[in-house]
Structure formats: structure tokens, C-alpha cells
Amino acid sequence: MRAVFLNAVNELVATQVSRPRPEAGESLIRVLACGICGTDRHIYKGEYPSAKPVILGHEFGGLIEEVGAGSKFSVGQLVSVDPNIVCGKCDDCIAGRTAFCPDLTALGVNINGGLAEFVLTPDSQIYPVRTDLNPLHLAFIEPLACSIRGMDLAELKGGEKVAVLGGGVIGLLVVQLAKLAGASEIVLITRQKFRRDVALQIGATKVVDPISEKLADVVKNMDVTFECAGAIETFKDAQVITRRGGSVIVLGLTPADVELEIKPFSIVVNELRIQGSYLNPLTQARAAELVGSGDLKLDILISKVVDLSGVQTILDAPPAEGDIKYIVCP
Ligand SMILES: [Zn+2]
Ligand SMILES: [Zn+2]
Incomplete structure (x- = not known):
């Protein structure tokens, strides 16, 4: 073979x-x-x-x-x-x-x-x-299973304001999952225009280009922010746009040796929850069902x-x- x-x-x-x-x-x-x-x-x-x-x-x-x-x-x-x-x-x-x-x-x-x-x-x-x-949709089941893990950790109940940083496959699957979960606002943030256009067609209520707009001015107080880009910049942005007491779910993978300075003070006084989401523990069957349902674009x-x-x-x-x-x- x-x-x-x-x-x-x-x-x-x-x-x-x-x-x-x-x-x-x-x-x-x-x-x-x-x-x-x-x-x-x-x-x-x-x-x-x-x-x-x-x-x-x-x-x-x-x-x-x-x-x-x-x-x-x-x-x-x-x-x-x-x-x-x-x-x-x-x-x-x-x-x-x-x-x-x-x-x-x-x-x-x-x-x-x-x-x-x-x-x-x-x-x-x-x-x-x-x-x-x-058959091409088979290639989405594993990344969807990882995205479903992130959704489980986000514990959306419906009506939340959700931001998604990064317009790759994971980001665009999370947009669709957030919509299915009843999010009231879904903001997709990415530098790439084509990806912003796609996001608007699959459930995002707003898209932002972080180069031409100052993110902190146009996106604030999000209940849950999904970091799906795996970059230092977006990891920092996530903390800025999430409301006090909100959650940052980190799905993006940086290279293993990348480090970042953080302010423990602001995590404490804002009760910010920064939650990693790794792999697809026990979510593959649900992902296969959801892809099979035809409800995803x-x-x-x-x-x-x-x-x-x-x-x-x-x-x-x-x-x-x-x-x-x-x-x-x-
Ligand atoms: Zn993969
Ligand atoms: Zn074991």
C-alpha cells in the first residue's frame, strides 16, 4: 500500500x-x-x-x-x-x-x-x-470531538455572549457549536477576511478584524471566550475581552516551549477562569453523531x-x- x-x-x-x-x-x-x-x-x-x-x-x-x-x-x-x-x-x-x-x-x-x-x-x-x-466529512469528526470537549468545559446553558479567537477549523466548528448551544452573541475574531465571511455564513453574529479595529474597544464583557488560534497574542486578547467571572477556554496549541507573563492579580480580582481543553476524552461518539446529523456546515x-x-x-x-x-x- x-x-x-x-x-x-x-x-x-x-x-x-x-x-x-x-x-x-x-x-x-x-x-x-x-x-x-x-x-x-x-x-x-x-x-x-x-x-x-x-x-x-x-x-x-x-x-x-x-x-x-x-x-x-x-x-x-x-x-x-x-x-x-x-x-x-x-x-x-x-x-x-x-x-x-x-x-x-x-x-x-x-x-x-x-x-x-x-x-x-x-x-x-x-x-x-x-x-x-x-466521506470527506469523516475528516471533521476528530477535530469536532476536540471542539465538543471545549464546549463541555465552557458549560454553556444558552443566552451567553461568546467570543472565538481564531478562524481555523476549530474556531469555525466552535462557532457552530455555540450557535447550537443557544449563545445569544457569537463574535469571531480573525485577521483573515475570507474566514470572517465564512463565520458570518455559519452562525457568527459579528466578526472583527483585530488589525483594523482595536479589539478591546469593540469586544467586551464576553461570558465565554474560546482561544482557538494558539498564539500568545490571542491568549492575551482572551483575558481582555472576557467579563469578570467569565471563562477562557484554551483549545489552541502553541509550540511546547512558548512562555508568557501573566498578572496573577488580575486573575484573582476578576475571578477569571482559564481552562485548557485537551484532546477528545469520550467525545468521539457524539462528534460522529453530530456530523451524521447534517446540522453542521x-x-x-x-x-x-x-x-x-x-x-x-x-x-x-x-x-x-x-x-x-x-x-x-x-
Ligand atoms: Zn488534528
Ligand atoms: Zn489509562
Whole structure:
């Protein structure tokens, strides 16, 4: 089968390898769509730890091609995959904090993932989806599961004023989730005009260009702010635009060694809650259901669809202005 390996930092190799065979408890999945995201870029540049060599790609789904002995799945079934494999037995797993499992390994990070024709997948990670789902939408289920984790932590009850910093896939999924959760105002803040226009079409009530407008003047007193850009600047902005007693939910990932000065005083007197949101603990099934429901606008987020030969070009350059989601169809 064809596959794209990360052999070393900044070194991808597209090559032929033999097709794995599933044992009991595993299935072989024919990948129909695999998203490429910021985490893949961080891994490629050595800013996020991974195995090497490894086949990248953690946002994928496809058709069951072959099953292990005694499988509950059937050949030809359309499925999505939760890439994060946990032990299920440690204290964190038992308490539902699966993202902190010390044995966590991830398809496309530590073991071979979705930038290949086929992926050997533990059955525990497989979530069937409706048969008529657009296969390209499979690439959104994992990032949606991470966004749903952020929504869970935000505890929206309806009627809140919500700000979203960053207009990438996560930011634009959070806009839609906030709308479904009944937010009264949804402000999307991003420098890119195309992304602001998209946000207005999928549920944002207002968009702001932080370059041409002074953010603190035009966005204030937000109940909940989602930081989805993974930048120091937006992390600071989030604290400025959130009301006293409000919450900042941080989904964006900066490089691991980035530091920032903060004022503990202002966190205390403003009772500001700064809450990280990591991975997709126990949210993959809900994400698969929600993508299947058709209630999300996903086609508008797809910028480019390529085959495996297009991966190198995508990872070598930052996303082009206005581009949102790249999807690989191996
Ligand atoms: Zn991702
Ligand atoms: Zn565990």
C-alpha cells in the first residue's frame, strides 16, 4: 500500500509498504479521507513529540476492509476513528480523564495513522457512521470531538455572549457549536477576511478584524471566550475581552516551549477562569453523531482535497490566506 512516513523532523517520504493484516480486536480500514491540521504541522517541524518513522494522519475515517477474528464490525462498514488509544484501566481513565492516561498513544502520532491507503486500527477506536455520510466529512469528526470537549468545559446553558479567537477549523466548528448551544452573541475574531465571511455564513453574529479595529474597544464583557488560534497574542486578547467571572477556554496549541507573563492579580480580582481543553476524552461518539446529523456546515470549510502525493506541498508551506481545511483522500 502507499503511505506517507515522517522519517525525521522536516522529512516526509511517500513509499510503498506491505499492507498490515488485522488480528483479533483489530480492523483494517481503507482510508477515504484524512484531514491535515496544525498538530501535523507542529509534528512535522519537531514542535510536538511523535514517533519516527511514523505514518502521520490522526483525523480520518473510511471503510472497513478486513476484520480480525470475532469482530463486531463488518466489511464495507463506513466508520470514523478516535486516534487516541488509552489503557482504560488507570485512575485517570476510570475517572473519565482519558486524555491524561499515561499510556496514551495516538494513531498518526506514535503509531501509524491515516495518511496511507489502509490503517490497522484497534476496534476500541472505531465509531460507525451513517452509510450516506459524505466521506470527506469523516475528516471533521476528530477535530469536532476536540471542539465538543471545549464546549463541555465552557458549560454553556444558552443566552451567553461568546467570543472565538481564531478562524481555523476549530474556531469555525466552535462557532457552530455555540450557535447550537443557544449563545445569544457569537463574535469571531480573525485577521483573515475570507474566514470572517465564512463565520458570518455559519452562525457568527459579528466578526472583527483585530488589525483594523482595536479589539478591546469593540469586544467586551464576553461570558465565554474560546482561544482557538494558539498564539500568545490571542491568549492575551482572551483575558481582555472576557467579563469578570467569565471563562477562557484554551483549545489552541502553541509550540511546547512558548512562555508568557501573566498578572496573577488580575486573575484573582476578576475571578477569571482559564481552562485548557485537551484532546477528545469520550467525545468521539457524539462528534460522529453530530456530523451524521447534517446540522453542521462542513463543505464550506473544505479548501483543498489532494491525494497522498499532495501532502508534502501542504506541510511545507503555511496554510494559504483564506484556506481552512485540507483533506487527503489516499
Ligand atoms: Zn488534528
Ligand atoms: Zn489509562
